[in-house]
Amino acid sequence: MADTWDKMKEKVAAVLEEYMKKNNQQELSKDMLTTLLTRLGLEEDTTKQCLDSVFDGASTIPVAKFMTEVFRAGPMPGFLTGEPDIFNNIVMLTDSYKVTHHLQYPPGTTKIYSYFESRGGRYEEVCFFGLQYFLKKYMVGPVVTSRKLDEAEAYFKVHFSNPVHGYDPSLFNRASWEHIIKTHGGRLPVSIKAVPEGTVTPYKNVLFTMENTDDAAYWLTNYLESLLVQVWYPTTVCTQSREQKKIITRWLKETGTPEVIDGGGHLFKLHDFGFRGVSSVESAAIGGSAHLVNFSGTDTMAALVCCKEYYSEPAAGFSIPASEHSTMTSWGREREVDAMRNMLEQYPRGLMACVSDSYDIYQACEKYWGTELKPLIEARAGTVVVRPDSGKLPGIVLEVLEKLEGRFGSTKTPTGHKLLPPCIRVIQGDGIDIDSLEMILNTMAESGWAADNLAFGSGGALLQKLHRDTQKCAFKCSY
Numbered sequence: 114m115a116d117t118w119d120k121m122k123e124k125v126a127a128v129l130e131e132y133m134k135k136n137n138q139q140e141l142s143k144d145m146l147t148t149l150l151t152r153l154g155l156e157e158d159t160t161k162q163c164l165d166s167v168f169d170g171a172s173t174i175p176v177a178k179f180m181t182e183v184f185r186a187g188p189m190p191g192f193l194t195g196e197p198d199i200f201n202n203i204v205m206l207t208d209s210y211k212v213t214h215h216l217q218y219p220p221g222t223t224k225i226y227s228y229f230e231s232r233g234g235r236y237e238e239v240c241f242f243g244l245q246y247f248l249k250k251y252m253v254g255p256v257v258t259s260r261k262l263d264e265a266e267a268y269f270k271v272h273f274s275n276p277v278h279g280y281d282p283s284l285f286n287r288a289s290w291e292h293i294i295k296t297h298g299g300r301l302p303v304s305i306k307a308v309p310e311g312t313v314t315p316y317k318n319v320l321f322t323m324e325n326t327d328d329a330a331y332w333l334t335n336y337l338e339s340l341l342v343q344v345w346y347p348t349t350v351c352t353q354s355r356e357q358k359k360i361i362t363r364w365l366k367e368t369g370t371p372e373v374i375d376g377g378g379h380l381f382k383l384h385d386f387g388f389r390g391v392s393s394v395e396s397a398a399i400g401g402s403a404h405l406v407n408f409s410g411t412d413t414m415a416a417l418v419c420c421k422e423y424y425s426e427p428a429a430g431f432s433i434p435a436s437e438h439s440t441m442t443s444w445g446r447e448r449e450v451d452a453m454r455n456m457l458e459q460y461p462r463g464l465m466a467c468v469s470d471s472y473d474i475y476q477a478c479e480k481y482w483g484t485e486l487k488p489l490i491e492a493r494a495g496t497v498v499v500r501p502d503s504g505k506l507p508g509i510v511l512e513v514l515e516k517l518e519g520r521f522g523s524t525k526t527p528t529g530h531k532l533l534p535p536c537i538r539v540i541q542g543d544g545i546d547i548d549s550l551e552m553i554l555n556t557m558a559e560s561g562w563a564a565d566n567l568a569f570g571s572g573g574a575l576l577q578k579l580h581r582d583t584q585k586c587a588f589k590c591s592y
Contacts, residue, residue: 140174204257204262225324225325227324228321229323232585244321255299286332293327304325368565369526373565383404383550384411387577388414388572390572401415401416402416435466438471450480454489467498469501470504490537510567514531514557545572
Protein backbone atom coordinates (compact mmCIF):
# COMPACT_ATOMS: atom_id res chain seq x y z
CA MET A 114 0.00 0.00 0.00
CA ALA A 115 1.32 3.45 -0.91
CA ASP A 116 2.55 5.72 1.84
CA THR A 117 0.06 8.11 3.37
CA TRP A 118 0.59 11.81 2.82
CA ASP A 119 2.17 12.33 6.24
CA LYS A 120 4.55 9.41 5.86
CA MET A 121 5.48 10.44 2.33
CA LYS A 122 6.13 14.00 3.39
CA GLU A 123 8.34 12.82 6.23
CA LYS A 124 10.26 10.48 3.91
CA VAL A 125 10.86 13.16 1.28
CA ALA A 126 11.86 15.70 3.92
CA ALA A 127 14.31 13.25 5.46
CA VAL A 128 15.91 12.43 2.12
CA LEU A 129 16.16 16.11 1.23
CA GLU A 130 17.69 16.95 4.58
CA GLU A 131 20.33 14.26 4.10
CA TYR A 132 21.01 15.49 0.56
CA MET A 133 21.38 19.10 1.69
CA LYS A 134 23.83 18.21 4.43
CA LYS A 135 25.86 15.94 2.20
CA ASN A 136 26.09 18.43 -0.65
CA ASN A 137 26.07 21.59 1.46
CA GLN A 138 23.46 23.38 -0.66
CA GLN A 139 19.93 24.71 -0.35
CA GLU A 140 18.97 24.56 -4.03
CA LEU A 141 17.36 21.66 -5.87
CA SER A 142 17.69 20.77 -9.53
CA LYS A 143 14.86 19.29 -11.57
CA ASP A 144 16.90 16.19 -12.45
CA MET A 145 17.71 15.57 -8.79
CA LEU A 146 14.06 15.88 -7.75
CA THR A 147 12.82 13.72 -10.62
CA THR A 148 15.23 10.98 -9.62
CA LEU A 149 14.28 11.27 -5.96
CA LEU A 150 10.52 11.18 -6.51
CA THR A 151 10.58 8.33 -8.98
CA ARG A 152 12.76 6.29 -6.63
CA LEU A 153 10.09 6.80 -4.00
CA GLY A 154 7.59 5.21 -6.36
CA LEU A 155 5.94 8.26 -7.90
CA GLU A 156 4.87 8.26 -11.55
CA GLU A 157 7.66 9.65 -13.75
CA ASP A 158 5.76 11.48 -16.48
CA THR A 159 3.35 13.27 -14.17
CA THR A 160 6.17 14.03 -11.73
CA LYS A 161 8.00 15.81 -14.55
CA GLN A 162 4.87 17.75 -15.48
CA CYS A 163 4.45 18.86 -11.89
CA LEU A 164 8.09 19.91 -11.61
CA ASP A 165 7.86 21.86 -14.88
CA SER A 166 5.21 24.00 -13.23
CA VAL A 167 7.17 24.49 -10.02
CA PHE A 168 10.49 25.31 -11.73
CA ASP A 169 8.81 27.52 -14.36
CA GLY A 170 11.96 27.72 -16.48
CA ALA A 171 14.41 28.04 -13.58
CA SER A 172 17.41 25.70 -13.39
CA THR A 173 17.13 25.29 -9.63
CA ILE A 174 14.69 26.18 -6.85
CA PRO A 175 15.09 26.54 -3.06
CA VAL A 176 14.16 23.46 -1.08
CA ALA A 177 11.61 25.58 0.83
CA LYS A 178 9.81 26.43 -2.42
CA PHE A 179 9.55 22.77 -3.34
CA MET A 180 8.20 21.75 0.06
CA THR A 181 5.73 24.66 0.10
CA GLU A 182 4.38 24.49 -3.44
CA VAL A 183 4.43 20.77 -4.10
CA PHE A 184 4.35 19.03 -0.73
CA ARG A 185 2.04 21.60 0.81
CA ALA A 186 -0.07 20.90 3.89
CA GLY A 187 -3.09 18.75 3.21
CA PRO A 188 -3.73 15.68 1.11
CA MET A 189 -1.12 15.00 -1.55
CA PRO A 190 -2.45 15.08 -5.09
CA GLY A 191 -3.01 11.64 -6.56
CA PHE A 192 -0.46 12.25 -9.30
CA LEU A 193 2.24 12.61 -6.61
CA THR A 194 1.32 9.85 -4.22
CA GLY A 195 1.21 7.12 -6.83
CA GLU A 196 -2.18 6.23 -5.33
CA PRO A 197 -4.60 8.06 -7.62
CA ASP A 198 -8.26 8.49 -6.84
CA ILE A 199 -9.95 6.08 -9.25
CA PHE A 200 -12.82 8.55 -9.72
CA ASN A 201 -10.55 11.53 -10.35
CA ASN A 202 -9.91 11.12 -14.07
CA ILE A 203 -10.94 14.33 -15.82
CA VAL A 204 -11.39 12.44 -19.11
CA MET A 205 -14.17 10.41 -17.52
CA LEU A 206 -15.77 13.07 -15.33
CA THR A 207 -18.48 13.72 -17.88
CA ASP A 208 -21.68 12.27 -19.28
CA SER A 209 -20.99 9.46 -21.73
CA TYR A 210 -22.57 11.16 -24.71
CA LYS A 211 -20.24 14.16 -24.39
CA VAL A 212 -17.31 11.91 -25.33
CA THR A 213 -18.77 11.89 -28.85
CA HIS A 214 -19.60 15.58 -29.18
CA HIS A 215 -16.33 16.62 -30.81
CA LEU A 216 -17.76 15.11 -33.99
CA GLN A 217 -20.94 17.18 -33.82
CA TYR A 218 -19.75 20.81 -33.82
CA PRO A 219 -19.68 22.63 -37.18
CA PRO A 220 -16.38 22.45 -39.10
CA GLY A 221 -14.18 25.41 -38.26
CA THR A 222 -15.46 25.82 -34.69
CA THR A 223 -12.77 27.41 -32.50
CA LYS A 224 -14.59 28.86 -29.49
CA ILE A 225 -17.31 27.67 -27.12
CA TYR A 226 -18.44 30.10 -24.41
CA SER A 227 -20.88 28.82 -21.80
CA TYR A 228 -22.39 30.05 -18.55
CA PHE A 229 -23.89 28.68 -15.33
CA GLU A 230 -26.89 30.30 -13.68
CA SER A 231 -29.84 29.83 -11.39
CA ARG A 232 -32.68 30.28 -13.87
CA GLY A 233 -35.29 30.72 -11.15
CA GLY A 234 -36.39 28.54 -8.28
CA ARG A 235 -37.73 28.74 -4.76
CA TYR A 236 -35.49 31.56 -3.52
CA GLU A 237 -35.12 34.85 -5.38
CA GLU A 238 -31.62 35.40 -3.97
CA VAL A 239 -28.79 32.95 -4.57
CA CYS A 240 -25.64 32.62 -2.47
CA PHE A 241 -22.95 31.27 -4.79
CA PHE A 242 -20.52 28.74 -3.28
CA GLY A 243 -18.48 25.66 -4.08
CA LEU A 244 -16.71 26.31 -7.38
CA GLN A 245 -13.28 26.59 -5.76
CA TYR A 246 -13.59 23.09 -4.34
CA PHE A 247 -14.29 21.55 -7.74
CA LEU A 248 -11.50 23.49 -9.43
CA LYS A 249 -8.89 22.54 -6.86
CA LYS A 250 -10.06 18.97 -6.49
CA TYR A 251 -10.44 18.04 -10.14
CA MET A 252 -9.16 20.68 -12.56
CA VAL A 253 -6.05 22.51 -11.33
CA GLY A 254 -2.63 21.40 -12.51
CA PRO A 255 -1.54 18.67 -14.94
CA VAL A 256 -4.75 16.65 -14.67
CA VAL A 257 -4.50 15.09 -18.14
CA THR A 258 -1.94 12.27 -18.41
CA SER A 259 -1.25 9.42 -20.78
CA ARG A 260 -2.18 6.96 -18.07
CA LYS A 261 -5.59 8.61 -17.67
CA LEU A 262 -6.16 8.53 -21.41
CA ASP A 263 -5.36 4.81 -21.48
CA GLU A 264 -7.66 4.19 -18.56
CA ALA A 265 -10.52 6.14 -20.13
CA GLU A 266 -10.07 4.56 -23.55
CA ALA A 267 -10.25 1.09 -22.03
CA TYR A 268 -13.64 1.96 -20.53
CA PHE A 269 -14.88 3.59 -23.74
CA LYS A 270 -13.99 0.55 -25.86
CA VAL A 271 -16.39 -1.49 -23.78
CA HIS A 272 -18.93 1.21 -22.97
CA PHE A 273 -19.47 2.26 -26.61
CA SER A 274 -19.18 -1.18 -28.15
CA ASN A 275 -22.03 -2.58 -30.18
CA PRO A 276 -22.68 -6.34 -30.52
CA VAL A 277 -23.17 -5.94 -34.28
CA HIS A 278 -21.00 -3.01 -35.31
CA GLY A 279 -18.26 -3.23 -32.70
CA TYR A 280 -16.39 -0.15 -31.44
CA ASP A 281 -15.73 2.99 -33.47
CA PRO A 282 -12.33 4.45 -32.39
CA SER A 283 -13.29 7.90 -33.70
CA LEU A 284 -15.78 8.32 -30.86
CA PHE A 285 -12.97 9.03 -28.39
CA ASN A 286 -11.14 12.25 -29.18
CA ARG A 287 -7.80 10.92 -28.00
CA ALA A 288 -5.70 13.04 -30.36
CA SER A 289 -7.13 16.25 -28.88
CA TRP A 290 -6.47 15.09 -25.34
CA GLU A 291 -2.91 14.25 -26.35
CA HIS A 292 -2.66 17.75 -27.77
CA ILE A 293 -3.48 19.07 -24.29
CA ILE A 294 -0.68 16.99 -22.80
CA LYS A 295 1.83 18.02 -25.44
CA THR A 296 0.91 21.70 -25.70
CA HIS A 297 -0.26 22.53 -22.20
CA GLY A 298 1.53 20.01 -20.02
CA GLY A 299 -1.73 18.30 -19.16
CA ARG A 300 -3.40 21.49 -17.93
CA LEU A 301 -6.90 22.29 -19.12
CA PRO A 302 -6.94 25.20 -21.62
CA VAL A 303 -10.06 26.90 -20.29
CA SER A 304 -10.77 30.27 -18.68
CA ILE A 305 -13.38 30.53 -15.93
CA LYS A 306 -14.81 33.79 -14.61
CA ALA A 307 -17.07 33.72 -11.58
CA VAL A 308 -18.70 35.96 -9.02
CA PRO A 309 -16.79 35.77 -5.70
CA GLU A 310 -17.93 32.84 -3.60
CA GLY A 311 -20.32 33.92 -0.89
CA THR A 312 -21.79 36.61 -3.14
CA VAL A 313 -25.56 37.00 -2.96
CA THR A 314 -27.14 37.72 -6.33
CA PRO A 315 -30.71 37.78 -7.64
CA TYR A 316 -31.56 34.57 -9.41
CA LYS A 317 -31.58 34.59 -13.22
CA ASN A 318 -28.04 35.97 -13.25
CA VAL A 319 -24.83 34.36 -14.51
CA LEU A 320 -22.73 32.88 -11.70
CA PHE A 321 -19.75 31.73 -13.72
CA THR A 322 -18.67 31.50 -17.35
CA MET A 323 -16.22 29.18 -19.09
CA GLU A 324 -14.53 29.27 -22.48
CA ASN A 325 -11.67 27.43 -24.14
CA THR A 326 -8.35 29.28 -24.55
CA ASP A 327 -6.98 26.96 -27.23
CA ASP A 328 -8.87 26.95 -30.54
CA ALA A 329 -8.18 23.25 -30.90
CA ALA A 330 -9.96 22.57 -27.59
CA TYR A 331 -13.31 24.14 -28.46
CA TRP A 332 -14.99 20.85 -27.54
CA LEU A 333 -13.62 20.97 -23.96
CA THR A 334 -15.86 23.72 -22.56
CA ASN A 335 -19.07 21.73 -22.52
CA TYR A 336 -17.22 18.47 -21.93
CA LEU A 337 -16.63 19.85 -18.42
CA GLU A 338 -20.29 20.73 -17.88
CA SER A 339 -21.20 17.51 -16.07
CA LEU A 340 -18.58 18.10 -13.39
CA LEU A 341 -19.00 21.83 -12.87
CA VAL A 342 -22.79 21.84 -12.84
CA GLN A 343 -22.43 19.99 -9.53
CA VAL A 344 -21.77 23.44 -8.09
CA TRP A 345 -25.57 23.54 -7.94
CA TYR A 346 -25.37 21.46 -4.76
CA PRO A 347 -23.22 23.62 -2.47
CA THR A 348 -24.81 26.76 -3.94
CA THR A 349 -28.32 25.50 -3.17
CA VAL A 350 -27.35 24.35 0.35
CA CYS A 351 -25.74 27.73 0.95
CA THR A 352 -28.75 29.58 -0.42
CA GLN A 353 -31.28 27.66 1.66
CA SER A 354 -29.11 27.89 4.78
CA ARG A 355 -28.97 31.66 4.31
CA GLU A 356 -32.76 31.82 4.02
CA GLN A 357 -33.04 30.04 7.37
CA LYS A 358 -30.56 32.50 8.84
CA LYS A 359 -32.79 35.34 7.66
CA ILE A 360 -35.78 33.74 9.38
CA ILE A 361 -33.92 33.20 12.65
CA THR A 362 -32.50 36.71 12.62
CA ARG A 363 -35.91 38.23 12.00
CA TRP A 364 -37.52 36.41 14.93
CA LEU A 365 -34.62 37.22 17.27
CA LYS A 366 -35.26 40.89 16.53
CA GLU A 367 -39.05 40.70 16.66
CA THR A 368 -39.06 38.88 20.02
CA GLY A 369 -36.72 41.33 21.68
CA THR A 370 -33.19 39.93 21.66
CA PRO A 371 -31.21 41.84 18.99
CA GLU A 372 -28.17 41.68 21.27
CA VAL A 373 -27.88 37.99 20.40
CA ILE A 374 -27.21 39.01 16.80
CA ASP A 375 -24.82 41.76 17.86
CA GLY A 376 -22.79 39.19 19.82
CA GLY A 377 -22.79 36.61 17.03
CA GLY A 378 -25.00 34.18 18.91
CA HIS A 379 -27.30 33.82 15.91
CA LEU A 380 -24.47 32.04 14.09
CA PHE A 381 -25.03 29.06 16.40
CA LYS A 382 -28.80 28.86 16.10
CA LEU A 383 -28.85 26.28 13.26
CA HIS A 384 -26.46 23.39 13.84
CA ASP A 385 -25.49 20.99 11.06
CA PHE A 386 -26.47 17.41 11.98
CA GLY A 387 -26.30 16.28 8.36
CA PHE A 388 -23.29 13.96 7.97
CA ARG A 389 -25.36 10.77 8.28
CA GLY A 390 -28.20 12.19 6.22
CA VAL A 391 -26.36 12.73 2.94
CA SER A 392 -25.41 10.36 0.16
CA SER A 393 -21.62 10.48 0.48
CA VAL A 394 -18.64 11.84 2.37
CA GLU A 395 -18.05 14.34 -0.46
CA SER A 396 -21.62 15.59 -0.14
CA ALA A 397 -21.13 16.03 3.59
CA ALA A 398 -17.89 17.91 2.95
CA ILE A 399 -19.09 20.39 0.36
CA GLY A 400 -22.67 20.70 1.62
CA GLY A 401 -21.48 21.12 5.19
CA SER A 402 -18.98 23.76 4.04
CA ALA A 403 -21.76 25.62 2.27
CA HIS A 404 -23.75 25.81 5.50
CA LEU A 405 -20.71 27.26 7.26
CA VAL A 406 -20.85 30.28 4.96
CA ASN A 407 -23.87 31.33 7.05
CA PHE A 408 -23.47 29.65 10.44
CA SER A 409 -20.67 28.53 12.75
CA GLY A 410 -22.17 25.41 14.33
CA THR A 411 -21.60 21.95 12.87
CA ASP A 412 -21.05 18.34 13.77
CA THR A 413 -20.08 17.44 10.18
CA MET A 414 -16.35 16.87 10.46
CA ALA A 415 -15.94 16.42 6.70
CA ALA A 416 -16.95 20.05 6.26
CA LEU A 417 -14.11 21.19 8.51
CA VAL A 418 -11.62 19.24 6.41
CA CYS A 419 -13.02 20.68 3.19
CA CYS A 420 -12.88 24.25 4.48
CA LYS A 421 -9.29 23.83 5.65
CA GLU A 422 -7.91 22.02 2.62
CA TYR A 423 -9.78 23.82 -0.14
CA TYR A 424 -10.53 27.24 1.37
CA SER A 425 -7.58 27.69 3.78
CA GLU A 426 -9.97 28.21 6.69
CA PRO A 427 -8.48 26.46 9.75
CA ALA A 428 -11.53 26.84 12.01
CA ALA A 429 -14.70 27.09 9.97
CA GLY A 430 -17.09 25.55 12.50
CA PHE A 431 -17.47 24.67 16.17
CA SER A 432 -19.32 22.18 18.33
CA ILE A 433 -20.00 21.27 21.95
CA PRO A 434 -20.21 18.10 24.06
CA ALA A 435 -23.58 16.45 23.51
CA SER A 436 -25.21 13.12 24.30
CA GLU A 437 -27.09 10.64 22.15
CA HIS A 438 -29.64 8.02 23.11
CA SER A 439 -27.06 5.24 23.31
CA THR A 440 -25.02 7.04 25.96
CA MET A 441 -28.12 7.89 27.97
CA THR A 442 -30.03 4.61 27.78
CA SER A 443 -26.90 2.59 28.60
CA TRP A 444 -27.49 3.69 32.23
CA GLY A 445 -30.97 2.16 32.22
CA ARG A 446 -34.32 3.82 32.88
CA GLU A 447 -33.95 3.82 36.66
CA ARG A 448 -30.60 5.60 36.42
CA GLU A 449 -31.49 8.20 33.81
CA VAL A 450 -31.00 10.99 36.31
CA ASP A 451 -27.53 9.61 37.04
CA ALA A 452 -26.73 9.74 33.35
CA MET A 453 -27.78 13.38 33.33
CA ARG A 454 -25.78 14.13 36.46
CA ASN A 455 -22.79 12.50 34.81
CA MET A 456 -23.12 14.95 31.91
CA LEU A 457 -22.99 17.85 34.35
CA GLU A 458 -19.98 16.40 36.14
CA GLN A 459 -18.06 15.52 33.00
CA TYR A 460 -18.66 18.95 31.48
CA PRO A 461 -18.68 21.37 34.43
CA ARG A 462 -18.53 24.54 32.33
CA GLY A 463 -19.56 25.87 28.96
CA LEU A 464 -22.32 24.69 26.67
CA MET A 465 -23.51 21.09 26.93
CA ALA A 466 -26.48 19.48 25.18
CA CYS A 467 -28.33 16.43 26.45
CA VAL A 468 -30.99 14.40 24.70
CA SER A 469 -33.79 14.06 27.24
CA ASP A 470 -36.62 12.06 25.70
CA SER A 471 -35.20 8.55 26.11
CA TYR A 472 -38.14 7.65 28.36
CA ASP A 473 -40.25 10.65 29.37
CA ILE A 474 -39.34 14.17 28.26
CA TYR A 475 -41.74 15.80 30.71
CA GLN A 476 -40.32 13.94 33.69
CA ALA A 477 -36.83 14.80 32.49
CA CYS A 478 -37.67 18.52 32.38
CA GLU A 479 -39.64 18.75 35.62
CA LYS A 480 -38.20 16.10 37.93
CA TYR A 481 -34.60 15.69 36.78
CA TRP A 482 -33.36 18.93 35.20
CA GLY A 483 -35.90 21.08 37.01
CA THR A 484 -35.68 19.60 40.51
CA GLU A 485 -32.95 17.10 41.39
CA LEU A 486 -30.29 18.65 39.16
CA LYS A 487 -31.48 22.24 39.28
CA PRO A 488 -28.92 23.44 41.88
CA LEU A 489 -26.07 21.99 39.81
CA ILE A 490 -27.36 23.65 36.65
CA GLU A 491 -27.83 27.05 38.28
CA ALA A 492 -24.38 26.91 39.87
CA ARG A 493 -22.72 25.75 36.71
CA ALA A 494 -20.61 28.17 34.64
CA GLY A 495 -22.39 27.70 31.35
CA THR A 496 -25.60 26.58 29.70
CA VAL A 497 -27.36 23.21 29.64
CA VAL A 498 -29.25 22.67 26.40
CA VAL A 499 -32.17 20.26 26.68
CA ARG A 500 -32.92 18.28 23.52
CA PRO A 501 -36.32 16.71 22.90
CA ASP A 502 -35.93 14.32 19.98
CA SER A 503 -39.50 13.22 19.41
CA GLY A 504 -43.02 14.56 19.63
CA LYS A 505 -45.27 16.56 17.37
CA LEU A 506 -44.14 19.95 16.14
CA PRO A 507 -44.52 22.69 17.16
CA GLY A 508 -46.30 21.51 20.30
CA ILE A 509 -43.41 19.62 21.82
CA VAL A 510 -41.20 22.73 21.79
CA LEU A 511 -43.80 24.81 23.60
CA GLU A 512 -44.43 22.05 26.14
CA VAL A 513 -40.73 21.68 26.95
CA LEU A 514 -40.34 25.45 27.31
CA GLU A 515 -43.33 25.59 29.65
CA LYS A 516 -42.06 22.68 31.78
CA LEU A 517 -38.65 24.30 32.15
CA GLU A 518 -40.18 27.69 32.91
CA GLY A 519 -42.21 26.09 35.68
CA ARG A 520 -38.97 25.11 37.41
CA PHE A 521 -36.43 27.74 36.34
CA GLY A 522 -38.68 30.76 35.83
CA SER A 523 -38.37 33.34 33.07
CA THR A 524 -37.89 37.03 32.42
CA LYS A 525 -39.42 39.31 29.79
CA THR A 526 -37.63 40.79 26.80
CA PRO A 527 -38.33 44.43 25.77
CA THR A 528 -41.02 43.10 23.44
CA GLY A 529 -42.71 41.23 26.29
CA HIS A 530 -41.64 37.73 25.26
CA LYS A 531 -40.57 35.18 27.86
CA LEU A 532 -36.91 34.17 28.16
CA LEU A 533 -35.51 31.31 30.24
CA PRO A 534 -32.50 32.10 32.48
CA PRO A 535 -29.08 31.85 30.75
CA CYS A 536 -28.29 28.51 32.44
CA ILE A 537 -30.93 26.59 30.46
CA ARG A 538 -31.94 26.47 26.79
CA VAL A 539 -33.57 24.06 24.31
CA ILE A 540 -32.47 22.64 20.96
CA GLN A 541 -34.93 21.03 18.54
CA GLY A 542 -33.18 18.62 16.20
CA ASP A 543 -35.99 16.36 15.03
CA GLY A 544 -38.02 17.17 11.93
CA ILE A 545 -36.33 20.47 11.16
CA ASP A 546 -36.40 21.95 7.68
CA ILE A 547 -36.88 25.53 6.57
CA ASP A 548 -40.67 25.28 6.78
CA SER A 549 -40.90 23.68 10.22
CA LEU A 550 -38.23 26.06 11.52
CA GLU A 551 -40.30 29.09 10.56
CA MET A 552 -43.49 27.49 11.86
CA ILE A 553 -41.91 26.83 15.25
CA LEU A 554 -40.51 30.34 15.62
CA ASN A 555 -43.81 31.88 14.55
CA THR A 556 -45.75 29.73 17.02
CA MET A 557 -43.30 30.54 19.81
CA ALA A 558 -43.73 34.27 19.22
CA GLU A 559 -47.51 33.99 19.16
CA SER A 560 -47.34 32.03 22.42
CA GLY A 561 -45.19 34.68 24.08
CA TRP A 562 -41.78 33.02 23.81
CA ALA A 563 -38.58 34.70 22.62
CA ALA A 564 -36.71 33.01 19.78
CA ASP A 565 -33.48 33.02 21.80
CA ASN A 566 -34.81 30.20 23.98
CA LEU A 567 -34.30 27.79 21.11
CA ALA A 568 -31.61 26.55 18.76
CA PHE A 569 -32.13 24.13 15.90
CA GLY A 570 -30.32 21.08 14.60
CA SER A 571 -30.98 20.00 11.04
CA GLY A 572 -29.67 16.95 9.24
CA GLY A 573 -30.92 15.49 5.99
CA ALA A 574 -33.18 18.46 5.34
CA LEU A 575 -30.27 20.89 5.62
CA LEU A 576 -27.93 19.06 3.27
CA GLN A 577 -30.16 16.68 1.30
CA LYS A 578 -33.74 17.95 1.04
CA LEU A 579 -33.07 19.86 -2.16
CA HIS A 580 -32.16 19.18 -5.78
CA ARG A 581 -30.86 20.91 -8.89
CA ASP A 582 -34.30 22.25 -9.75
CA THR A 583 -34.71 23.88 -6.34
CA GLN A 584 -32.92 26.83 -7.94
CA LYS A 585 -33.22 25.61 -11.55
CA CYS A 586 -29.46 25.54 -12.04
CA ALA A 587 -28.16 24.99 -15.56
CA PHE A 588 -25.09 25.35 -17.79
CA LYS A 589 -25.68 26.60 -21.33
CA CYS A 590 -23.61 27.47 -24.37
CA SER A 591 -24.20 31.05 -25.52
CA TYR A 592 -21.42 31.59 -28.08
